Amino acid sequence: MEHLILVLYVVPVFYFLFLVWKWVDAKRDQECYILDYQLYKPTEDRMLNTEFCGEIIKRTKNLGLLEYQFLLKAIVSSGIGEQTYGPRIMFSGREDNPTLQDGISEMEEFFFDSISKLLARSGIFPSQIDVLVVNVSMLSVVPSLAARIINRYKLRNDIKVFNLTGMGCSASLISVDIVRYLFKSYKNLNALVVTSESLSPNWYSGNDRSMILANCLFRTGGCAILLTNKRAMKHKAMFKLKCLVRTHNGARDDSYGCCIQKEDEHGRVGFYLGKTLPKAATRAFVDNLRVISPKILPMRELLRFLVVSFARKMCHSSNKSTAGGTKTMLNFKTGVNHFCIHTGGKAVIDGIGVSLDLSEYDLEPARMTLHRFGNTSASSLWYVLGYMEAKKRLKKGDTVLMISFGAGFKCNSCMWEVVRDLQSNGNVWNECIDAYPPESLTNPFMEKYGWINQEDLSTFKIPDQ
Numbered sequence: 001m002e003h004l005i006l007v008l009y010v011v012p013v014f015y016f017l018f019l020v021w022k023w024v025d026a027k028r029d030q031e032c033y034i035l036d037y038q039l040y041k042p043t044e045d046r047m048l049n050t051e052f053c054g055e056i057i058k059r060t061k062n063l064g065l066l067e068y069q070f071l072l073k074a075i076v077s078s079g080i081g082e083q084t085y086g087p088r089i090m091f092s093g094r095e096d097n098p099t100l101q102d103g104i105s106e107m108e109e110f111f112f113d114s115i116s117k118l119l120a121r122s123g124i125f126p127s128q129i130d131v132l133v134v135n136v137s138m139l140s141v142v143p144s145l146a147a148r149i150i151n152r153y154k155l156r157n158d159i160k161v162f163n164l165t166g167m168g169c170s171a172s173l174i175s176v177d178i179v180r181y182l183f184k185s186y187k188n189l190n191a192l193v194v195t196s197e198s199l200s201p202n203w204y205s206g207n208d209r210s211m212i213l214a215n216c217l218f219r220t221g222g223c224a225i226l227l228t229n230k231r232a233m234k235h236k237a238m239f240k241l242k243c244l245v246r247t248h249n250g251a252r253d254d255s256y257g258c259c260i261q262k263e264d265e266h267g268r269v270g271f272y273l274g275k276t277l278p279k280a281a282t283r284a285f286v287d288n289l290r291v292i293s294p295k296i297l298p299m300r301e302l303l304r305f306l307v308v309s310f311a312r313k314m315c316h317s318s319n320k321s322t323a324g325g326t327k328t329m330l331n332f333k334t335g336v337n338h339f340c341i342h343t344g345g346k347a348v349i350d351g352i353g354v355s356l357d358l359s360e361y362d363l364e365p366a367r368m369t370l371h372r373f374g375n376t377s378a379s380s381l382w383y384v385l386g387y388m389e390a391k392k393r394l395k396k397g398d399t400v401l402m403i404s405f406g407a408g409f410k411c412n413s414c415m416w417e418v419v420r421d422l423q424s425n426g427n428v429w430n431e432c433i434d435a436y437p438p439e440s441l442t443n444p445f446m447e448k449y450g451w452i453n454q455e456d457l458s459t460f461k462i463p464d465q
Contacts, residue, residue: 033228033237034226034241035122035228036122036225039429040110040114040220040224040428042110045091046085048082050082054448056090057071062207064457065452067209072453074213078216079370082443087199107139107148110222115224118225130160130191131189132149132161132162133161133162133178133179134146135174136196138166138198138202140165167378168259169342172223173404176414177246179191179193190230194223195222204268205268211271217345217375218376219376221373221377222379238418239417244413249410254276254280255280259271259406260272278347278351297330297335301335328355338388340401342405343370343375343380343384349367352403368387378406380404383429390433395421396421398418402415
């Protein structure tokens with residue numbers, strides 16, 4: 001009788017422990033690891049220096065003195081240097097008349113360079129890829145860009161494929177999120193994420209100031225990322241995904257319309273950046289932080305925030321000092337070691353720096369990426385990460401917070417944990433990293449073209465090329 005009672009007590013306990021072990025074991029197969037990533041560095045003949053940028057602007061027929069002065073002010077304050085890259089169509093003088101093949105060739109040049117390097121360095125064969133996610137926002141072709149990769153590398157016919165367009169500069173984290181959900185449903189997968197933007201078919205040839213600004217900011221770039229949830233590959237991984245949060249404010253008309261591809265009054269297609277963009281970005285950023293903060297910050301910081309917030313409300317001291325500002329009372333450095341910020345422009349980097357109370361050391365990777373490679377759209381986050389790696393900042397156990405913004409309007413963020421000390425093999429920053437940060441980030445555009453500001457509208461003539 002005693003043995004029977006003992007069994008009745010012991011069996012449920014062991015069964016409960018078995019269920020706990022099974023749950024924990026299953027969670028281990030749902031982790032999302034980055035095995036490796038490959039940034040794209042175009043060839044040197046595609047570099048956009050000051051003189052060539054001036055030639056491009058001069059041959060844009062619909063621009064006048066006021067537009068020249070506006071563009072000069074924009075590029076001087078942009079934080080972009082002289083070593084960024086553009087599509088080949090710019091160098092043949094055909095940006096006003098792009099063909100479909102121009103856009104496809106631009107993407108294939110990136111695909112076949114970066115994916116080949118990534119697979120060769122990682123030791124992963126194309127037949128071992130289970131998931132492919134491609135995001136290129138402003139080029140949609142048939143067959144899809146993903147199909148072209150499948151054809152080139154002869155990927156398996158049961159591969160899970162996603163081809164994303166229209167997602168904007170925050171698309172790479174959307175791609176990672178798709179992979180993350182697949183990893184929760186299937187064991188032992190390898191995933192390839194390919195992120196870039198096609199500039200060849202998207203040059204704006206009009207004179208609307210809110211649309212010519214995009215011509216100044218965007219540059220050629222891309223990244224291929226290899227991810228896995230195989231626990232046997234954990235020791236080879238570089239990063240482990242801790243959490244990812246996506247915020248989409250498209251239900252608000254001002255957020256939806258502040259960043260949109262459209263035609264101007266003359267029917268010329270371009271990318272419109274509205275005056276409400278900073279407000280929309282701030283709103284999306286705050287909404288995103290509200291969700292991700294409890295996931296990444298220690299309990300002591302959250303409690304401190306609650307106490308300080310309650311005290312300020314009680315003292316009625318926050319009516320002017322905090323309600324009208326953008327600076328958060330949370331100290332994100334208590335839970336984050338490195339900040340990987342989207343290089344949407346100098347103002348974007350400065351704004352996030354003020355909001356999160358970041359130092360120049362924290363902002364350096366984003367500033368240097370903007371200066372060296374420009375705004376490469378969805379792939380820009382990975383160039384910032386590459387800078388950190390090349391500078392040997394990333395140590396085992398460190399955490400990296402990625403923050404990106406995109407049309408819609410969206411703010412996406414995620415946290416990675418560094419799972420081993422990184423040596424920066426095959427990084428595009430390696431050849432120039434010793435020169436960064438430079439003594440000055442001032443570009444020479446004002447020195448070369450500053451005379452435009454002294455010209456008179458009634459007598460101005462476009463100088464000969």
